[in-house]
Amino acid sequence: MFCSKCGIKLGVEDTFCFKCGANVSVPTVGEVQSEVAASFIGEISHNQTRSTRARNLYNQRSELSYAGFWQRTGATIIDLVLWIAFSLTIVLLMPIDEELITFTGFFISWMYYALLDSSSWQGTIGKKVMGISVSDLDGERISFLRATFRYFFHIFSALILYIGFLMVIFTQKKQALHDMMTSCVIVKK
Incomplete structure (x- = not known):
């Protein structure tokens, strides 16, 4: 049975x-x-x-219960505050060449998002605090490669006057453009 x-x-x-x-x-x-x-x-x-x-x-x-616009915005603000604090610490404490700062910041930002989104946490510190996580359409953890594409596809969401981010409000699964492009959803834990 x-x-x-x-x-x-x-x-x-x-x-x-x-x-x-x-x-x-x-x-x-x-x-x-x-x-x-x-x-x-x-x-x-x-x-x-x-x-x-x-x-x-x-x-x-x-x-699956999808995370809404304000939960995602809260997670982004938390991550942004952490990123600014980290960046200021690096700039003030470590003598790094100006040309290298941009590359280093880009690399660390990519690793922060891609590694944490594909980890067992399934999200950044901001997402963890807000009680949401990144997953594929079946609710499973995403791979590092998919998390990397998701990170870089944020560019497309921003290029069209940030409408790609506002799509969360109007789509059935509350997906932004970069989520749709990588077949990901943000779910409530």
Whole structure:
């Protein structure tokens, strides 16, 4: 017997799913016999397993709660304050050539966003404080490469008079342009 909500295998005596908490209806004798026969004979095909996985992903996707414009703005402001404090510390304490400061700042900024967005935190310090995280469309952690593209695609969101950032207000999954370009969403934890 399988849970109709999450697809996990259950015991015959279970009255609720231990994974998702859904109530389990008691199957009829015929349903149990046909399920046992199918598993014994090996008739549960790879396609049925794939459809169960797809159903699980669909349920998970519909349960995602997307972060809104103001949560994202708050996270950006926190990250900006941290970045300014860090930059001032570097400029005042370390004698770095002016030409190298721009490159160093660019490199550190890229690493900050790409590494933290692809880490187990799934977001920068600002996102962590605001209780939001970056994920792919299925709610999973993104790779460093995808986080890197997401960081550089911020340029496109800014180039069109920052309308790419304002798209969060109007899109169904509250995605900015750079999120759409990289198939990412910002979700509430």
